[in-house]
Amino acid sequence: MKKLSTNRGCLVSFLGVVLFQMAGGFASANTAVLTPVRLQFESAGDMDTKPAPLKLRGKGTRFQLLVSGGLSDGGLRDCTNAVSYAATPAGVVEVSEKGLLSVVSDGTAKVTASLGGHATELEVQVVDAGKEEPINFANQIVPIFTKASCNSGGCHGKAAGQNGFRLSLLGFEPAEDYEHLVKEARGRRLFPASPENSLLLTKGVASVPHGGGKRLSVDSDDYRLLLRWVSQGMPEGSPSDPRLAGLQVLPAKRRMALDGEQQLAVRAVYTDGSVQDVTRSALFEPNDKAVATAGEDGLVSMLKQPGDVAVMVRYQDKAAVFNATVPLGAPVGELPAPSNEVDRLVFAKLREMGMPPSVLCDDATFLRRASVDISGRLPAAAEAEAFLADKDPAKRTKLVNRLLDSPEYADFFASQWSALLRNKRNKPQDAPMNFAFYTWLSDSLRANKPYDQLAREVLAASGGLQENPAVAWYKQVKEPQQQLEDTAQLFLGTRLQCAQCHHHPFEKWSQNDYYSFSAFFSQVRFKG
Numbered sequence: 001m002k003k004l005s006t007n008r009g010c011l012v013s014f015l016g017v018v019l020f021q022m023a024g025g026f027a028s029a030n031t032a033v034l035t036p037v038r039l040q041f042e043s044a045g046d047m048d049t050k051p052a053p054l055k056l057r058g059k060g061t062r063f064q065l066l067v068s069g070g071l072s073d074g075g076l077r078d079c080t081n082a083v084s085y086a087a088t089p090a091g092v093v094e095v096s097e098k099g100l101l102s103v104v105s106d107g108t109a110k111v112t113a114s115l116g117g118h119a120t121e122l123e124v125q126v127v128d129a130g131k132e133e134p135i136n137f138a139n140q141i142v143p144i145f146t147k148a149s150c151n152s153g154g155c156h157g158k159a160a161g162q163n164g165f166r167l168s169l170l171g172f173e174p175a176e177d178y179e180h181l182v183k184e185a186r187g188r189r190l191f192p193a194s195p196e197n198s199l200l201l202t203k204g205v206a207s208v209p210h211g212g213g214k215r216l217s218v219d220s221d222d223y224r225l226l227l228r229w230v231s232q233g234m235p236e237g238s239p240s241d242p243r244l245a246g247l248q249v250l251p252a253k254r255r256m257a258l259d260g261e262q263q264l265a266v267r268a269v270y271t272d273g274s275v276q277d278v279t280r281s282a283l284f285e286p287n288d289k290a291v292a293t294a295g296e297d298g299l300v301s302m303l304k305q306p307g308d309v310a311v312m313v314r315y316q317d318k319a320a321v322f323n324a325t326v327p328l329g330a331p332v333g334e335l336p337a338p339s340n341e342v343d344r345l346v347f348a349k350l351r352e353m354g355m356p357p358s359v360l361c362d363d364a365t366f367l368r369r370a371s372v373d374i375s376g377r378l379p380a381a382a383e384a385e386a387f388l389a390d391k392d393p394a395k396r397t398k399l400v401n402r403l404l405d406s407p408e409y410a411d412f413f414a415s416q417w418s419a420l421l422r423n424k425r426n427k428p429q430d431a432p433m434n435f436a437f438y439t440w441l442s443d444s445l446r447a448n449k450p451y452d453q454l455a456r457e458v459l460a461a462s463g464g465l466q467e468n469p470a471v472a473w474y475k476q477v478k479e480p481q482q483q484l485e486d487t488a489q490l491f492l493g494t495r496l497q498c499a500q501c502h503h504h505p506f507e508k509w510s511q512n513d514y515y516s517f518s519a520f521f522s523q524v525r526f527k528g
Helices: 009-013 137-147 174-187 199-204 221-231 341-353 363-375 381-389 395-404 407-420 428-446 451-459 469-476 480-491 511-521
Strands: 038-041 054-057 062-064 067-070 076-078 084-088 093-095 100-103 107-115 118-127 244-250 253-255 261-263 265-270 275-277 283-286 292-294 299-302 307-315 318-326
Touching: 038 107, 038 118, 054 100, 062 275, 076 253, 076 261, 084 093, 093 107, 137 174, 137 221, 137 283, 199 221, 244 307, 244 318, 265 307, 283 292, 292 307, 299 318, 363 381, 363 395, 363 407, 395 407, 407 428, 428 469, 451 469, 451 480, 480 511
Parallel strands: 054 118, 253 318
Antiparallel strands: 038 067, 062 100, 067 076, 084 107, 093 100, 107 118, 244 265, 261 299, 265 275, 283 307, 292 299, 307 318
């Protein structure tokens, strides 16, 4: 709601009008020297912090290592799949070429990663390597179904299930899943006497006909975990078992080159404070597959498209995000001094992306764009002539402020806010309410009312229509669920509709969040 002044009208189009890919490309950012000058195991997303000794417990425990290389220009490069690993003494742990560490026996070992004459070390302490820990169904088994898409909406996760077998959508109701899998149909899907012949496993590896095709490999960690679970008698877990409290993805963000790769590591944090690596059981979903792809092992591969990409990592009901930036790499010259916060943010992004801004548009183009965007009209002929003849270097800033002070601005944006706030006429008697609410919105914009104040006055509106027209919003959205959904989408920029029936598939919001939020509106009452 605050006024925004700028004399760089073309830049207000942000990055959309910038040429994002150019024939032949640019070499400055993407062909920089990528040979690391130092290496370090990355345990907390911080290259400058020496990792503490790694403590692992239990038979079959695995842990995804991350090795980052510091570059001469101050940047970082993922070297997890490029380094050579060695563990001494032998027989305590084993490390694969991809940095997956496996427990062998009790003891302390030193893991060394080396590349190009540089090396880094990590101490690993192993206890109870021969002890098989009880498996918790919700914590360890349900995520396998999610990763294999068994509980997706197109398979067993739909309301009616699939071919007589159903699971909760995306595994958000593990207690129900346990009942369906273990007890339904007399437990026909599991065979503890011969675990490898359980229908769950034979269908999963497609050794018997399965409508969903092959979902598991016999040599995969997920298959081995399911086999152990059936062998243990399909334990559900104890109520005292720790529950998942949070999810971490390392690194959280990274600047990368075209065709670059980044191995991710996912850590599950439990209510007892313990941390477990769940990289191989988590689900990785990039938001733009034209920029990057993500493998089942957490390896993110950049393509030949510069830009920003976010990889959502899901495990049980938690989500974390890895953000990567792939610069275009074009040289960015000296930019003008920012005159407002928007300029500062845009200029910083242009430098980060290596994207030069568009050239400054001419006065006629600026006048037309500013008039249409701010006041919803084309400039009058006399107004255009005066603006084009004006030699004042600050005339663009003055034009923006003049348009923001005009009644056309308030009326234009009041119309848009009226539509967003459902100010519509359902019957002829609604006309006075519609005009009163529209006028209140127009007056608020004309007074340059701050956005947070306008939102507060709408949501906390009380009284009658004549003394407080903002109550008209509650006349259109009368149910707590409607009020919650409109509030979240209009004022918080978040859609919560999915969470009414199930945990949001692409967000962290649960049904509990949905109904807890809607409870804030449960005390709204109507009179008359």
